[in-house]
Each structure stands twice: as structure tokens, then as C-alpha cells.
Amino acid sequence: MPDSVLPVRTTDGAARSGKASPDARAAIKQRKNGLWANPSARLVSDMKTGWAPPPESVSAPPIGQAAHTARRRAMLSARFPRERLVIPAGTRKKRSNDIAHRFRAATEYAYLTGDQTEGGVLIFEPLQDGGHEQSLYLPGRSSRASGEFWLDGSSGELWTGRRRSLADTSRVLGIACRDVKVLAEALLGTPAPVRVVPGHDMALEVDLADQSATAHNDELAEVLSEMRLVKDDFEITELQSAVDSTIRGFEDVVRSLDRAEATSERYVEGTFFLRARVEGNDIGYNTICAAGANACTLHWSRNDGPVRRGDLLLLDAGVETRNLYTADITRTLPVDGRFTAVQRRVYDAVCAAQEAALAVVRAGARYRDIHEAAQRVLAEHLIAWGIVREDTDTLLALDLQRRWTLHGTGHMLGMDVHDCAGAPTDTYVDGTLEPGMCLTVEPGLYFQPDDLTVPEEYRGIGVRIEDDIVVTADGHRNLSAALPRHADDIEAWMASLRTS
Numbered sequence: 001m002p003d004s005v006l007p008v009r010t011t012d013g014a015a016r017s018g019k020a021s022p023d024a025r026a027a028i029k030q031r032k033n034g035l036w037a038n039p040s041a042r043l044v045s046d047m048k049t050g051w052a053p054p055p056e057s058v059s060a061p062p063i064g065q066a067a068h069t070a071r072r073r074a075m076l077s078a079r080f081p082r083e084r085l086v087i088p089a090g091t092r093k094k095r096s097n098d099i100a101h102r103f104r105a106a107t108e109y110a111y112l113t114g115d116q117t118e119g120g121v122l123i124f125e126p127l128q129d130g131g132h133e134q135s136l137y138l139p140g141r142s143s144r145a146s147g148e149f150w151l152d153g154s155s156g157e158l159w160t161g162r163r164r165s166l167a168d169t170s171r172v173l174g175i176a177c178r179d180v181k182v183l184a185e186a187l188l189g190t191p192a193p194v195r196v197v198p199g200h201d202m203a204l205e206v207d208l209a210d211q212s213a214t215a216h217n218d219e220l221a222e223v224l225s226e227m228r229l230v231k232d233d234f235e236i237t238e239l240q241s242a243v244d245s246t247i248r249g250f251e252d253v254v255r256s257l258d259r260a261e262a263t264s265e266r267y268v269e270g271t272f273f274l275r276a277r278v279e280g281n282d283i284g285y286n287t288i289c290a291a292g293a294n295a296c297t298l299h300w301s302r303n304d305g306p307v308r309r310g311d312l313l314l315l316d317a318g319v320e321t322r323n324l325y326t327a328d329i330t331r332t333l334p335v336d337g338r339f340t341a342v343q344r345r346v347y348d349a350v351c352a353a354q355e356a357a358l359a360v361v362r363a364g365a366r367y368r369d370i371h372e373a374a375q376r377v378l379a380e381h382l383i384a385w386g387i388v389r390e391d392t393d394t395l396l397a398l399d400l401q402r403r404w405t406l407h408g409t410g411h412m413l414g415m416d417v418h419d420c421a422g423a424p425t426d427t428y429v430d431g432t433l434e435p436g437m438c439l440t441v442e443p444g445l446y447f448q449p450d451d452l453t454v455p456e457e458y459r460g461i462g463v464r465i466e467d468d469i470v471v472t473a474d475g476h477r478n479l480s481a482a483l484p485r486h487a488d489d490i491e492a493w494m495a496s497l498r499t500s
Contacts, residue, residue, distance in 0.1 A: 085124035090200035225422035249275035284326025295462030330466035442466030
């Protein structure tokens with residue numbers, strides 16, 4: 001119904017039809033946008049009454065990771081004595097106009113609290129006798145008396161849903177909780193140095209700009225990234241859960257490939273996304289559904305290409321759990337269920353490279369050993385196929401194989417798909433593996449469709465195989481071992497799913 005003929009209320013409350021006044025039309029527009037500017041006194045009065053009493057507090061148990069988050073906070077406190085630390089959950093990011101992306105709490109914040117509340121802020125306040133008082137600033141229950149529950153379109157409970165009381169939240173999370181409304185007062189100047197994790201809450205960073213320094217903030221973020229290099233038991237369990245859901249998502253995709261052939265790669269994307277949203281929080285990163293030559297584009301996420309029989313489908317996807325831990329698995333699948341001879345030749349080479357890389361994953365090994373082992377095998381295959389003429393050592397010394405292998409062979413995995421990326425080089429890329437580290441192993445070969453240096457039969461073939469690995473005291477465990485990797489097993493697995 002056009003604005004001009006919307007019913008307008010008279011002062012006596014009776015409805016009349018007719019052309020709305022400019023003021024009424026403005027009010028109507030504001031209400032459509034969820035903004036209640038200058039509501040009538042009668043509406044304000046009506047909204048205060050007629051509501052059932054709020055439900056009594058339900059004693060929810062502490063979250064499963066409460067002991068772990070407390071230990072992590074204690075570690076962080078010890079790293080920065082006599083300094084105030086500010087770790088924000090972040091705010092929604094604008095998608096378009098007045099629409100925001102779905103909120104996802106900042107990794108550092110969720111890692112230390114187990115909470116995922118938009119706008120939450122964790123404060124470490126230094127104590128004179130050492131250590132820190134740790135407080136979580138969160139929105140409290142919306143006030144019915146003030147009308148906040150319906151007037152505040154950004155956080156009022158009528159708009160965004162009911163929240164726990166701060167007392168309940170404190171008990172569930174195992175940390176003192178305070179109303180975010182007093183945060184500004186709590187953040188007033190302090191003689192102690194201030195550090196804030198950057199990049200998540202710009203308004204908060206501006207408020208603290210005269211108290212914190214960029215170098216100090218970057219150091220805080222680096223320490224939190226480094227702390228996540230070794231996972232605890234809770235985290236490994238979460239990653240296994242993410243992997244298990246992801247495997248079920250891959251099975252869903254295989255069962256739906258005939259429908260994907262009738263549409264596009266987006267059918268594959270949508271099929272996997274359904275599993276991620278039903279069993280987890282979301283996808284952990286933009287799903288790569290790359291059929292045919294699209295597999296040669298490493299970060300293909302348009303997912304709008306055709307899915308054709310005779311081609312390969314490179315599916316790189318991961319479910320993110322509701323505690324924000326993500327899997328990251330890749331399989332390259334023949335759309336019709338059978339590899340051609342040349343596809344199998346490339347696939348087997350990548351599989352052999354992955355086997356070589358996995359063989360060196362153990363506590364005490366250099367992180368770089370993983371990549372070097374995989375690259376050597378791929379280089380040997382390139383030489384055997386006559387694509388390059390140098391000997392293996394020369395090829396590797398000059399990195400000439402990277403024209404077709406392109407990327408590294410893995411990365412740390414956890415709450416971020418590329419977890420711990422801000423950790424110091426000497427403890428990550430140049431470091432050694434320790435029990436509890438979780439990482440991917442993912443070699444690949446990519447022959448671009450316009451690469452005239454390779455025989456025509458290879459052009460347009462891209463293959464990557466990726467598994468999620470946890471380092472153990474005596475070697476490693478493949479969290480995604482239940483998903484077939486070898487070509488024969490892939491074909492048998494696909495056949496079984498399509499007939500079940």
C-alpha cells in the first residue's frame with residue numbers, strides 16, 4: 001500500500017483514510033526503517049503495560065570450555081603485567097545500505113571468553129599487587145520501563161531477541177560481567193599502559209587512541225595469535241566435530257551432483273552451506289566449488305561455472321562449529337564418478353606428494369619440512385612428464401615448479417581457517433612442530449588452460465588434496481581420515497553414495 005493512502009491516526013484514536021501529512025509520512029518512513037523517532041505518548045504508555053512477567057532465571061551450566069578460557073586469560077595476564085588490556089568482540093560489518101553481514105565475534109575475544117556477543121568487550125584491569133581484574137562488558141536485559149526493549153532497533157530485545165541477565169552470563173562464562181553502558185566510564189584515562197586488539201571495533205580504538213600505541217596493540221594481537229599455535233583438548237574436539245560435519249557435507253555434494261550438472265557450481269555451494277548452517281554456526285570461509293578449468297584459480301569463489309560430466313570438481317570447504325572452530329578440507333572429484341587416464345595421472349601425483357608431506361609431520365620436525373617434502377615429489381613428476389628439463393635439485397633451488405604448484409603446502413588451523421597468521425615467524429613458519437598443533441596438508445598441481453608450456457591434455461586440470469592434521473607425541477592424527485583420498489577409494493566412495 002503506498003504511503004499516501006496509509007491509515008492515519010487522529011487524536012481520538014479513530015482511524016481515517018486520506019492523504020498523510022508530511023509529518024505522518026516521515027514517521028511512517030522512520031518506522032519502516034526500524035527507527036521510532038518521537039513516538040506518541042499514548043504508544044509509549046501502551047508499550048509499558050500488558051506484558052507477562054519475565055521468566056525466572058534459568059540456571060544454565062558453565063560452558064564446556066570455561067576452564068580453558070580462564071587458563072588462557074591467566075596466560076595473557078602474565079604476559080602483560082601492570083598493563084590494561086582491551087579485547088573487543090567487534091561490531092557488525094555493513095553489507096549494503098542498511099543491511100549488515102551476519103555477526104561473527106572476533107577470534108581473540110571468543111578464544112578468551114567463549115562468548116560471541118556483538119559489542120562485547122573484555123577488559124584486563126591491572127591490580128597493584130599484580131595480575132589483573134578481568135571483566136566482560138555486555139548488554140544487559142532491555143528495560144521495559146524505559147522502553148529500550150522496543151525503541152532501540154540495534155539491540156532492543158524486541159528486535160534482536162532475549163538475552164540472559166548479566167548474573168546468569170557471569171555464571172555461564174565464569175567471568176565477572178558488567179553492563180556495557182558503564183564501559184565508557186571504565187575506560188577513562190589510566191596511568192597504566194593500554195593495549196587494544198586492533199581491527200574489530202574502530203569506535204573503541206578511537207576512544208582509546210590517546211592511551212594506546214599502534215606498536216603495543218600489534219604486539220598484543222601477535223601474542224594472542226601465538227598462544228593459539230598449540231590447541232588444548234577442547235579445541236581438538238571442536239576441530240574433529242567440524243571435520244565430521246564437513247565430511248557429511250561432502251557426502252551431500254556427491255549425492256547432489258546430478259542436480260549441480262543441471263544448474264551450476266552454486267548448487268554445490270548451496271548444498272554444502274545447508275549442512276554448515278544446520279550442524280554448525282556457518283561456513284568457516286567462502287566455499288570453493290571449482291569445476292573444470294576453474295579449479296586452476298586458487299581462490300575461485302564466484303561458483304557460477306557449469307558442472308559437466310568428464311570434468312573434475314575441486315571442492316574446498318569447511319564447517320565452522322558453534323564455538324567457531326573450522327575445518328578446511330579439499331577433495332578433487334570426477335563429476336561422473338570416474339577419473340580419466342590423464343586426470344588420474346595428475347591426481348595420483350598430488351596424492352603421492354601429500355603422502356610424502358604427511359610422513360614428516362611429527363613433533364620436532366620443522367614446519368617447512370612439510371612443504372619441501374611435497375614440492376620435491378611434485379617436481380619429480382613434472383620432470384618425469386617432460387614438462388621441465390632441469391634436474392630435481394636445480395628445479396627446487398630456482399622454485400621453477402611453483403609455476404604449477406603455486407601455493408604453500410599447509411597452514412595452521414583453528415578458530416580461523418588460517419589460524420595464528422599473526423604469530424612470529426620464528427615460532428610458526430620457521431618453527432618446529434609440537435604436540436597439539438593443528439594444521440592442513442594440501443599440495444596441488446594446476447595446469448592453466450592457456451599454459452602452452454604443458455601438453456594440451458593437461459591444460460585446464462587443477463587438483464588439490466587437503467586434510468586436517470593434529471600433531472601428536474608420536475607422530476600425527478589425520479582428523480579427516482574418514483574421507484577417502486586415493487583415486488580408487490574416491491571412485492568407490494562416490495559410487496556407493498550415488499546408489500544409496
